[in-house]
Amino acid sequence: MITQMLKEGSSRMFLDLGKTPPANKFLEKEGLKHQEEFFPLRVCFNEKLKLVHLDHIVPKEKLFSHYVYVTSTSKTFRDHFTKMADTLGQRFRLKKDSLAVDIGSNDGILLQGLKKYCNIVGIEPASNIAALANSNGIETINDFLTNATVETIIKEKGHADVVCATNVFAHTENITEFVELVKKLLKPDGAFVIEIQYFLDTIETMTFDNIYHEHLYYYTVTSLQNFFNTVGMTIFDIEHVDTHGGSLRVYVQKSENNNPQRMAVSDYLMAEKRKKLDSFETYAAFAKKVFEKKLRLIAAIKELREDSKRIAAYGAPAKSTTLLNFCNLTKEDIEYIVDDNALKVGKFAPGTHIPVVNSFHLGAHIPDYLLLLAWNFKDEILKKVERYHEKGMKVIVPLPKFEII
Ligand code: JHZ
Numbered sequence: 001m002i003t004q005m006l007k008e009g010s011s012r013m014f015l016d017l018g019k020t021p022p023a024n025k026f027l028e029k030e031g032l033k034h035q036e037e038f039f040p041l042r043v044c045f046n047e048k049l050k051l052v053h054l055d056h057i058v059p060k061e062k063l064f065s066h067y068v069y070v071t072s073t074s075k076t077f078r079d080h081f082t083k084m085a086d087t088l089g090q091r092f093r094l095k096k097d098s099l100a101v102d103i104g105s106n107d108g109i110l111l112q113g114l115k116k117y118c119n120i121v122g123i124e125p126a127s128n129i130a131a132l133a134n135s136n137g138i139e140t141i142n143d144f145l146t147n148a149t150v151e152t153i154i155k156e157k158g159h160a161d162v163v164c165a166t167n168v169f170a171h172t173e174n175i176t177e178f179v180e181l182v183k184k185l186l187k188p189d190g191a192f193v194i195e196i197q198y199f200l201d202t203i204e205t206m207t208f209d210n211i212y213h214e215h216l217y218y219y220t221v222t223s224l225q226n227f228f229n230t231v232g233m234t235i236f237d238i239e240h241v242d243t244h245g246g247s248l249r250v251y252v253q254k255s256e257n258n259n260p261q262r263m264a265v266s267d268y269l270m271a272e273k274r275k276k277l278d279s280f281e282t283y284a285a286f287a288k289k290v291f292e293k294k295l296r297l298i299a300a301i302k303e304l305r306e307d308s309k310r311i312a313a314y315g316a317p318a319k320s321t322t323l324l325n326f327c328n329l330t331k332e333d334i335e336y337i338v339d340d341n342a343l344k345v346g347k348f349a350p351g352t353h354i355p356v357v358n359s360f361h362l363g364a365h366i367p368d369y370l371l372l373l374a375w376n377f378k379d380e381i382l383k384k385v386e387r388y389h390e391k392g393m394k395v396i397v398p399l400p401k402f403e404i405i
Helices: 002-008 060-063 073-092 108-112 126-137 145-157 174-184 198-206 221-230 261-276 281-308 318-326 359-364 375-384 386-390
Strands: 011-020 038-045 050-054 097-103 119-124 161-168 186-198 235-239 247-254 313-315 369-372 395-396
Touching: 011 281, 011 369, 038 126, 038 198, 050 221, 060 235, 073 108, 073 161, 073 359, 073 375, 097 108, 097 198, 108 119, 145 174, 161 174, 174 186, 174 221, 198 386, 221 235, 221 247, 221 261, 235 318, 281 313, 369 375, 375 386
Parallel strands: 097 119, 097 161, 161 186, 313 369, 369 395
Antiparallel strands: 011 038, 038 050, 186 247, 235 247
């Protein structure tokens, strides 16, 4: 088990982001009266596995049994997953009697696209989100990936041609057990397709706010390959995708399945060696720059506040919990956060207690500056706030590159 290996192995911490609440634990008004739970957010490098990981694990039931993130909120993601469904449908020649399973299927946006090719089923641990998917006609089992879930699917629908886990694999503590269940679920020649944030991109773009308790592991191709080799699986292709500041789509098969490995895999491995992703010093240098970014942002906000400028924010993504808490920005600095996800509106941001409002509020209370916390949707959100921008409201983009537009 990888967590066991990590405990035995030599992991060294390189970045301490302080204590933060779970990134998606938005509070109801009532919840403000109670003490919130904060957990250490520390990042380590394991020399043996060349793997970056958190050293404090928040139990998964606390994070995922009720969820507020709805994938389809942004057009960018609706388009991304619709396109991904077509890529998989065509690449694996999925047909009416094929089966695609999505683990952590959220509101079912990927399966919605796959449905026109083959049979589908989702596995989603958050009861409210699974109910949403089912009500949208996407058959979804409300559970984590367990042996019982896998057996039910095999019994009712057979083995899977494709199993997907997008933005789920980095969230899973016991990946050995997880992958054993995926292998059981897959046909002998089936494909396991994951999407993960790529830690090389995180380092190069300095998008450190993507570090929060839901993400236990921060993968590179080197660390992924090291892991898959221990469980009889082989990476046979990799594509770069530009979600979340830079991610990888990784195609994995059972090792006995000998599909030729695409050049992309060795290209990534060589590039990572060149960029010294196997060395602790690379990560220590990244950590140093994280603190420089923090100081830059705090200084800019403080200067504006001293100048009596009103600041609000757009987007209450999970990553904003890291950024705001790490930079000690509170409701004294940021008046409100606009989010288009109805499950977040009316609540208060974890740790900072900044109120989350809908976009009508922005129209009625136009600030001097709008901090773009969902910086990964810069173009989509800039379009939405264009008319306020034209009236003089400025937009602060905190990451990857600090800029004021
Ligand atoms: P977004 C999610 O992280 C959650 P987050 C999860 N834990 C994970 O692992 C990562 O993805 C990878 C809002 N928004 O997608 C919607 C608008 O309001 O960057 C979201 O609240 N209007 C699974 O939460 C937030 O911004 C808009 O027009 O960091 C974006 O969250 C748009 C475009 C977005 O993921």
